[in-house]
Amino acid sequence: MRIVRTIAGLRAELAPIRGRQGPIGLVPTMGAFHDGHLSLIRRAREQCGVVVVSLFVNPTQFNDSGDLDVYPRDELRDAALADEIGADYLFATSVSVSGVSDGLEGEHRGREHFDGVATVVTKLLNMVGPEVAYFGQKDAQQALVIRRLVRDLDMPVRIEVCPTVRADDGLALSSRNARLSAAKRERATSLHRALRAIQDAVLAGERDPVAATEAALAELTSAGVEPEYLALVSTDTMTPVSRIEGDVLAVVAARVGPARLIDNALIQVPALAGNTTMRRP
């Protein structure tokens, strides 16, 4: 695996092999790899002739500079892991977004967060020129924003969204999990239990979103976790649904101690058959 640090360097590497060794796959990351990242790199390796893993810390994806400062970074370790899976290039870069890094404030992440993500992903896609780019389902809203961006701007790339990877205790993998004490981590597992409670309610026939989240809210409350949001939203627009039908997404976000955690689960309610299928979080 080669480590490249400049756009010009990367383009020089890719130009002679573009279109000659199968599709180029891009896995955009902020480093601090866990099994979720590695699952994306493996998927890219299976599907693509050339695998580029980009590695950088995007300041706009952090709510405050404190969060940024403690984000775990270990480029050497990340490089070794990517190399082991068979990535061809590690593109270690910092992407600056003028005018977007400012103004991040408030309890939840603002619209600026996704403007920043969209700009950075656009830049990375333009830098690398991949045929496929891989994202995790855990960041469901990010994946939707990027799908929309790529469609609206006719970018010549396919976006593949891969399943959320979880620890044995059900917690969705996140670099921020490392900041949880044992006690806080136990509390954090209430997020996936809450999503499961919603799925159980829907499986039992509940179609009202407020009623369907009651048991989930109790699950969080009993763990001492107050959600930033816990909702059933449209998979197309990420806005709350008034009735559970078709594909809906159960989403939850909560701050547990020092870490802001998110999770989600797809709920599929066939319109006529009455069967309900879902991937359990």
Add this chain to the structure above:
Amino acid sequence: MRIVRTIAGLRAELAPIRGRQGPIGLVPTMGAFHDGHLSLIRRAREQCGVVVVSLFVNPTQFNDSGDLDVYPRDELRDAALADEIGADYLFATSVSVSGVSDGLEGEHRGREHFDGVATVVTKLLNMVGPEVAYFGQKDAQQALVIRRLVRDLDMPVRIEVCPTVRADDGLALSSRNARLSAAKRERATSLHRALRAIQDAVLAGERDPVAATEAALAELTSAGVEPEYLALVSTDTMTPVSRIEGDVLAVVAARVGPARLIDNALIQVPALAGNTTMRRP
């Protein structure tokens, strides 16, 4: 020359030849070719292995639907002209920009105009994937917006801005000129005379922008033309300069009868030598 009407069709045509027959050049146009367009296609033909001319009417570039309705369109004639110069592909498409087409109003074009141009050019660049894209200096602000866009988003394309092409009477070529009566056309030539008057003032040593535009304003007034703007602006920011030094752009816009016309001239004042060079409009 092949005429292609879909993104998929164009990509299928270009995929096997990309990187194999020299650079791909894109000339984005709205059709109704005049010698200005043809000069861009010729430049692309000289420099590139594959020349794509895109042809579409972008609703956001028109101030009102009346202007759009009377815009001359003749695809067959345009196709014949592009073919004659040796273009390889005519990409005849309509590009929709949701949420950007609305809200165009007021005397001058709003910021929406350039947002629309930026979005459409981004989409065209993503559709075609050219190594070089060609634009005319007549639309100086548009060229600047596109250069900035390409730089900010790291798009893998070189933007080449080609000189304004003029009729024998000095009028900058524009599809809208066809809508001028003989009398109105005579009045319209005051735009380039105004730019020349500014150049003469600067050549004579004038460095104050207000004083340098006095004779130019008189030129327009005597022709019965009231400018929307007549100014000396920075080539980097398109904002008025307080003193004429280095590279500045003389810009003018005016409505003459049914047509809104624009023109510009680059003025270069060497910082130390005292020599002034300029391309006469």
